[in-house]
Amino acid sequence: MRKTVLSLAVAAVLALGAADSARAAGEIKLPPKDWSFDGVFGTFDPAALQRGLQVFKNVCSACHGLDFVAFRNLAALGYDDDQIKKIAADFQVQDGPNDQGEMFMRPAVPSDRWPSPFANEQAARVANGGALPPDLSLMAKARAGGPTYIYNLIGEGFVEPPAGVEVTPGKYYNKYFPGHMISMPPPLSEGVVEYADGTKATVPQMAEDVSTFLMWAAEPNLIARKRMGIKVILFLIVLTGLLYAVKRRVWSDVAH
Amino acid sequence: MAFQTKNPVIRWIEYRMPIFSFIDHSVGSGYPTPKNLNYWWNFGSLAGVALMIMIATGVLLAMQYTPHVDYAFRSVERIMRDVNYGWLIRYIHMNGASFFFIVVYIHIFRGLYYGSYKAPRELLWMLGLVILLLMMATAFMGYVLPWGQMSFWGATVITNLFSAIPVIGDSIVTWLWGGFSVANPTLNRFFALHYLLPFVILGVVVLHIWALHRFGSNNPLGIDVKGPQDTIPFAPYYTVKDYFGIGVFLIAFAVVIFYLPNYMGHTDNYIEANPLQTPPHIVPEWYFLPFYAMLRAITFNIGIPFTGVVLIEAKLGGVITMFGSILILFLLPWLDTSPVRSAKFRPLYKWFFWVLVADVVMLDYVGSQPPEGIWVPIGQVCTAYYFIHFLILMPLLGKLERPKPLPVSISEPVLKGSGPVGAAATAQPMEKA
Numbered sequence: 150m151r152k153t154v155l156s157l158a159v160a161a162v163l164a165l166g167a168a169d170s171a172r173a174a175g176e177i178k179l180p181p182k183d184w185s186f187d188g189v190f191g192t193f194d195p196a197a198l199q200r201g202l203q204v205f206k207n208v209c210s211a212c213h214g215l216d217f218v219a220f221r222n223l224a225a226l227g228y229d230d231d232q233i234k235k236i237a238a239d240f241q242v243q244d245g246p247n248d249q250g251e252m253f254m255r256p257a258v259p260s261d262r263w264p265s266p267f268a269n270e271q272a273a274r275v276a277n278g279g280a281l282p283p284d285l286s287l288m289a290k291a292r293a294g295g296p297t298y299i300y301n302l303i304g305e306g307f308v309e310p311p312a313g314v315e316v317t318p319g320k321y322y323n324k325y326f327p328g329h330m331i332s333m334p335p336p337l338s339e340g341v342v343e344y345a346d347g348t349k350a351t352v353p354q355m356a357e358d359v360s361t362f363l364m365w366a367a368e369p370n371l372i373a374r375k376r377m378g379i380k381v382i383l384f385l386i387v388l389t390g391l392l393y394a395v396k397r398r399v400w401s402d403v404a405h
Numbered sequence: 406m407a408f409q410t411k412n413p414v415i416r417w418i419e420y421r422m423p424i425f426s427f428i429d430h431s432v433g434s435g436y437p438t439p440k441n442l443n444y445w446w447n448f449g450s451l452a453g454v455a456l457m458i459m460i461a462t463g464v465l466l467a468m469q470y471t472p473h474v475d476y477a478f479r480s481v482e483r484i485m486r487d488v489n490y491g492w493l494i495r496y497i498h499m500n501g502a503s504f505f506f507i508v509v510y511i512h513i514f515r516g517l518y519y520g521s522y523k524a525p526r527e528l529l530w531m532l533g534l535v536i537l538l539l540m541m542a543t544a545f546m547g548y549v550l551p552w553g554q555m556s557f558w559g560a561t562v563i564t565n566l567f568s569a570i571p572v573i574g575d576s577i578v579t580w581l582w583g584g585f586s587v588a589n590p591t592l593n594r595f596f597a598l599h600y601l602l603p604f605v606i607l608g609v610v611v612l613h614i615w616a617l618h619r620f621g622s623n624n625p626l627g628i629d630v631k632g633p634q635d636t637i638p639f640a641p642y643y644t645v646k647d648y649f650g651i652g653v654f655l656i657a658f659a660v661v662i663f664y665l666p667n668y669m670g671h672t673d674n675y676i677e678a679n680p681l682q683t684p685p686h687i688v689p690e691w692y693f694l695p696f697y698a699m700l701r702a703i704t705f706n707i708g709i710p711f712t713g714v715v716l717i718e719a720k721l722g723g724v725i726t727m728f729g730s731i732l733i734l735f736l737l738p739w740l741d742t743s744p745v746r747s748a749k750f751r752p753l754y755k756w757f758f759w760v761l762v763a764d765v766v767m768l769d770y771v772g773s774q775p776p777e778g779i780w781v782p783i784g785q786v787c788t789a790y791y792f793i794h795f796l797i798l799m800p801l802l803g804k805l806e807r808p809k810p811l812p813v814s815i816s817e818p819v820l821k822g823s824g825p826v827g828a829a830a831t832a833q834p835m836e837k838a
């Protein structure tokens with residue numbers, strides 16, 4: 150029995166290790182970072198989410214859309230209906246056709262999804278020196294390292310290029326971007342936003358807040374998932390313990 | 406003992422359609438099972454549970470999923486965000502595929518260790534391999550459905566393999582795609598087939614179990630059941646043991662679903678498919694990596710030396726090697742010449758078994774690495790060893806090895822009062838059940 154359990158454990162480790170090996174090699178090493186939403190009991194700090202929204206709205210949304218997030222979803226950050234209406238109304242979305250058969254622009258309402266700042270891909274590229282600012286809805290799940298990658302990319306990542314490295318005009322040197330030449334200008338500088346809650350808007354602070362916000366945007370059910378996980382796993386452990394007891398009982402007349 | 410009950414409803418049905426006695430005979434108290442099965446024998450029922458989980462969650466996903474290139478990615482995100490508990494269903498299905506493969510791979514290696522593929526269970530073994538092939542096809546097509554970058558590029562790379570077939574290859578690829586590239590018709594048919602194949606698997610599972618019941622389970626000693634004293638009824642002994650195994654399985658499964666749901670996935674699949682942008686590394690899911698490594702191991706054309714005549718192009722060679730690695734398993738019952746089933750009594754094979762395990766794990770790792778530098782020769786050596794194991798070592802070992810003496814019967818070591826396995830004389834033998 151003990152031997153079998155041991156072999157099973159080895160098999161599980163091998164399987165997980167094999168899965169881990171599926172990760173592509175040769176990635177740039179990211180400095181590790183702790184997040185409030187890490188771990189079994191991890192959770193989002195609503196204040197950080199609201200600050201992150203502020204950074205996203207005031208800075209990033211000039212270039213990036215958030216297509217999978219509707220304004221009504223912001224209720225999860227602790228906003229009430231009126232606040233959400235006000236946030237939405239700051240954005241223009243296309244609607245129509247009207248009774249004249251024409252498309253028109255109107256302020257967004259809570260049921261609208263966060264619009265892209267550009268009319269189409271070509272317009273976005275022209276405005277950004279040929280590069281396309283990707284939609285950020287899933288960014289925190291679409292890059293190795295997730296929020297830690299975003300945090301480092303937009304914060305510490307923008308450094309002076311090492312001696313001898315030529316940066317093409319319209320590109321910026323970034324330590325953590327694959328290939329190091331990114332078309333995004335450093336988006337954050339101290340004080341670009343004034344936090345409603347009075348927190349000092351340093352670059353690391355803003356990078357952390359907006360990365361937290363983007364993690365929420367990518368995985369809005371993260372907290373619900375972790376909460377449910379605890380209950381399910383505790384239940385399963387008790388159930389399995391009972392099943393083991395029943396098994397011992399049933400097998401008590403079979404020596405093995 | 407024949408099936409009996411006092412319940413009038415069950416008796417009424419049983420008289421007209423003896424389904425309850427059939428169930429009892431299949432997985433109940435009427436099915437005699439060797440009494441010495443260890444926990445490695447839990448993985449068969451676990452595979453069945455995994456299949457049920459996949460079908461149940463898959464049907465639920467299909468109710469919300471849209472198989473169209475413009476909507477597929479978006480519909481999956483809608484499932485994740487707007488459908489009640491959609492994230493749960495999808496994470497179960499997504500990780501369920503990985504767990505299904507973990508379980509089935511352990512199940513297969515169990516068979517290799519204890520010689521379960523040998524006479525008279527050859528057909529049972531081959532039906533299992535058919536299930537494995539169907540699972541691979543199902544998982545491959547399922548992975549295309551969310552229409553992320555890896556979905557698209559994985560589909561492109563793998564379907565393109567068929568172009569290696571001489572003369573008709575290109576036409577086959579066009580036929581598979583339903584066009585001239587992986588596009589909407591491809592996604593549509595993959596969805597149709599992804600929905601269909603699990604039910605085909607279910608059918609083959611029925612045949613697999615039918616074949617199993619002809620001679621019953623093999624056991625850790627690998628010797629035949631000699632009589633009722635060697636067996637215990639499946640229910641309640643193995644049903645309760647299987648339930649316990651399912652509990653352990655579900656705990657491990659739940660840990661991944663709730664805390665590491667994207668651990669086994671690839672981040673690129675959260676980027677919508679873009680036919681104009683090739684990802685830097687196209688890596689299949691982990692359960693395909695050993696085969697992917699073998700595919701890429703053949704980097705050279707095979708021809709007649711010194712003449713420049715190419716008989717098999719490298720690409721075709723890779724495809725043959727990859728499919729050959731599974732097809733060869735169909736021949737294993739005849740490649741293995743040893744009359745002894747269990748590796749317990751095969752001092753040499755026991756070691757080569759573990760070398761094979763290490764070889765496959767290594768291939769899995771090689772498959773995840775870019776095909777350059779040291780990984781190419783390592784992949785080639787591991788691939789060569791895989792085939793050497795089955796084609797050369799298995800036939801030879803049976804002849805060279807001196808197996809340890811086999812116990813007379815499953816209960817013999819116990820009756821003598823000692824031994825590695827044991828079932829006491831007090832155990833409820835089959836005839837009393």
Ligand code: HEM
Binds near residue numbers: 456470
């Ligand atoms: C042998 C059993 C099955 C296996 C191994 C399997 C495997 C997979 C895999 C690997 C994916 C991709 C998961 C992802 O990355 O998102 C997938 C997706 C999907 N499967 Fe299955 N599947 C099975 C059975 C079924 C069944 C029976 C159905 C429906 C009747 C189904 C419906 C779907 C749908 C709609 C998707 C797309 C949604 C999504 O990607 O999450 N599957 N499947």
